[in-house]
Amino acid sequence: MLLVENLVAGYGAAKVLHEVSLEIARGEAAALIGPNGAGKSTLMAAIMGVIEARSGRIVVDGTNVTGHTTHSIMTRGLSLVPEGRRIFAPFTVRDNLRMGSIRLSAGRPGFDERLDYVYGLFPRLKQRESQLGGTLSGGEQQMLAIGRALMSNPRILLLDEPFLGLAPKVIEEIQAAVRILQEQGLTLLLVEQKLDIALNIASRACVLIKGSIALESSSDNLKARSDLDDLYFSLAEKAA
Amino acid sequence: MQDFFELIVSGFASGCLYSLMGLSFLLVMRPTGVVNFAVGQYAMLGGFAAVAVMTTILIPPIALPYVPGLLVVLALMALLGAAVEWIAVKPLVDRGAPPVASMLSLLGVLIVLLEVGARFGGTEALPTEPPFGFRRVEFGPFAGTPQSLFTIAVTLVIFAAVWLFFERTLWGRAFEAVSLDRRAAQLMGVNLRLVTVSAFASSAVVAGLVGVLISGTTGAYYQVGMALTVQGFTALVVGGVGRVDGALLGGVLLGLLEALVMRYLPVSSSMTLAVPLVVLLAFLVLRPHGLLANRGGH
């Protein structure tokens, strides 16, 4: 469904990703894990067309989308929940969700349907419908960010560290919602630093170290590893 | 007292022009962070374009009536604004250069436009026929000319339309989203190219409209650009940088202040031009956020 091949990308003179390859099948939930600064968010940005791929290619459902603009990649069914939520603070909850629907081709009827869907997933957002985004709690903002990304009716949802800085209770709540999405057949790519959360959700994990995939394995295999606690460290040693 | 009410109308009308210039700045500033000092030259060219299409002075075979002429001028301005973005801004943004590079390159554009205006239109003031003329009209204690009322009405309609667009339509919200968080807006699927190009085009259209309005009152003149640039930016700084309603408020206040200072304070009348300059400096130093608070963005 989503195929990344030998992707090289970076900012200015700095090369962040070195020939990264990755494949995710339809309905699968994969995790992209790795330490800080490994290039996880850069990979997300490159997949979404926010930064340019210097070489390599990105293929969605057999269509090469390398070099396409973000909005045209979104029409192929991709959507990203960005790191740090990036809510439009002065907009109401509803207006935030409206922004998410901007690439929805079905127009007004489609919008109402998606809105009901998101409100069904996160009933708290419905209660806060006309509140300003900036006044929500951290957890609610994260729900809004996910809900907003779902408004474009994606088939692949990329989640960039959605649990960062949230209370355990909220994390559980959002995990539950993610599980529902999974059950409904949405393909997921989750970026996460914390291994336990990642392996809980995803069936397969790719470990990104210093801009390269250092290890790819099923979650069960990974969980069984003895060096799990300092996995990144040992992989980094090996890479060096 | 009669003087006061006459002044309110004429100060309000001048202020409306400043507000529109402020809006022209704002339309580009908000979504792109670029300050385009060439907007004053758009106004100058808009004026000459109006003379060209509405009268026989510059291009003898063409003399359209006011409304079609206005539409033609505004369409030309939209093209000009988009072309300026494409030539002088896009390559820099693509390279990742800071906004100040765009500002400097637009200063180059400013000079090119100024010279094009001076060569094409000449250095003399050229007129268009104002649609409503200058006879005195009175309503209650107020008195003005049909032309000043026309300017006020056009300005209010433009501001209402822009406000409704930004607050009520999905695409208007998208413009706002871009100015709040460019990256997040991009991830919503907002077409940034389209937003940037329409921002530059609409900015040129609004400034061009000012030029058309002025061509009917004092004539299209090659030197109006710089004064309008300062007045428009001052309107923005007074009202609150980054707000549509701030531009309207700031411009109108500035227009009224100019008229009242001129009429009632014992200063040399050539110093009225100093009013916007002094107000601008005072606000920049003492209250850089203007009268209305900013709501985020740049």
Add this chain to the structure above:
Amino acid sequence: MKSFLTLLAALLALCALGFLLGSYESDVYRKLLLWIALGLSFNFLFGISGQVAFSHFVFLGFGAYWVAISLVHWDLPLAVAIASGLLVAAVAAAMIAIPSTRLEGPYLALATLALGQLFLLGIASGRDLTGGDSGLGGYSLPPILGFTVKGPWYTACIVLMLGLTYVILDRLDRSSFGRACRAIRDNQTAAQAMGINAPRTKVIAFTITSVLASLAGIFYAFVDNLVAPGAFSLESMFILLFMVIVGGTGRQLGAIIGVVVLYMAPFFIEPLIGHYHFMAFGALVVILIIYKPNGLVSMFDPILKRRRMAALEKAQL
């Protein structure tokens, strides 16, 4: 020592040139030298310190008007006129800089642009003192120590002033102050984190360069023995900005190249393209900012680099 001798030789050559030229050419030449001096100080302000300030011509005009008014209306001795002019310019520059250097990018540009317009309005309204639009004239350089300085000797004075400007700015640029200026230009937050006092550095840079502009203005006052507002308009300010950008922002050599190219260009291209040179400058600036952001001077970089490498190799042998 070697660089000092090179500079001395350059200044002597510039003076000598003044003795070879006819009256028209030496008029053009003097104004070129003044533009170079202005270009150097503006380059420090805009290119090295990163302040997009449009007030440079205000200070040029201030220096010129101050010395002219001192001679015509106040009958001050020349030395007093010059010294007081520089002093007042320094105080005024600092007073302007303290509030305005807080402003960033376009806001500083607009504030200093407003200042420039106010200056011109002031000249227009203070006509009894300034002569208004047609300017203030009817004076000439008083004898200095009994000598009447005129013709190529006055050109030599301008060369001296230019040399002084160059040396001051070159020293500043190479000192820790110059590095602080560049650090603030590139990233103010990072510079402050490194312990640089950004506001103070900016104010000092603004004041020094503005005083140097006033100094050039004092010398300008005796080139035509007339000061008129037309020379200090925004248009001239734009040309100066363009000169620095075209030559190569932030480099002394760049400023010199930019000034020479844009100042001399009209004399050569006017017969070809008529009066469109100002328009051509605007277009040139857009093209250079986009395609050659380091200016014309960067075209010589490979040569300079090669020479430096060759010198290095020689030293190693």
Add this chain to the structure above:
Amino acid sequence: MMFSLNLSIATSTAALGLLAAAGGAQSQETIKVGVLVDQTGKTSFYSQPVTEGTLMAVEEVNAAGGVLGRQIELILEDDNGRPDLSATKARKLVDDGVVAIISNSNSGATRQAISVTAESLTPQLASANSAETLTTLDNSCFFQLGPVESLQVKTMLAFTKTKGYGKVALVGDNSGLSTAAVDQFRMGLGEAGVPIVEEQLIPVGSQTAVPQLQKVRAAEPNAIYQVAQIGPQVVQFFQAYQQLGMKQPILGTFNLSSSSYLTTAKGLMDGTVFTDAFDPEKPEAIAFSERFKAKFDKEATSLEAYGHDSVVLIVDAIKRANSTERPAICKAIAETKGLPRVMGAKGTGFDFSRGDRRGFDPEGVVVRAIENNAYTGAVFSGTKN
């Protein structure tokens, strides 16, 4: 409009070059005359038409065989209307060996150029400048051909003497052109004992003149002297006057003779009278207008006539001096008396023999009026009433 003007100047220069070349082949070298013109600056709108008149006059002289059997070659220099540039360009012309310089730029630029021509005593003729003090500068070879401001005041005062305007207002703009005129009008009115109850300036770049004219209205003058010179500000004056329902008579200066006001201030100027240096019914003016129209297919204005007259003067001086030496030409000009010219009232011509280097006949200014959005002929002339 300006496009066509530029073009016509360019083409006539080219034509002149050809003529000069042809002339040079059959006789000696050409007589070089320099022209300082503002082709690109703020004052180009009047400097260009003046220069057009100069070019046309030279073409006519050359077509009739030139002067002293030689062709005249004009060397045009654009000074952008800037004084500093004007001095530089004047130096260039002097170095080029011109026998005289015709100054068609604004008076500030002319003034600066005088500092250059004074060094080499090059004859310099200011075609249209009306500034008062140009001839007090120390170039005894500088001659001013236009009417100085004080002459306009004197003529207007003579014209209004019988109307009994007890108190008047004075409105100008803040350009150099206008403030100089305001000064002269203030002085002239003061000398004549007419009190000025209000004096206002409309700043260049402002959008309305309503506050200024309200002050004028409040002072209740019997008449208003309108001496604003910059187009938009002149138009604002008339608009505000109309808007405020004012009825006082408006007395203008020759700036109002620029026909563009008939469109910019269409219908707003009726009843206005203004002083002018051009009498359309003067026989020389009729002849000039006909020749101009035949050549350029448009109406001549006083501006072209100014430029034309400076050539008339210099050609006459070269003929009488029978020399192209600068001092001889200078001397001949200073002795000019009764030389007919296009500008000025009927029967007036050049006269420098009074020892005044301002050659406009003191009785040569006329008063014209605007009726039904059109200019009338002279309704009055001279300073005696």
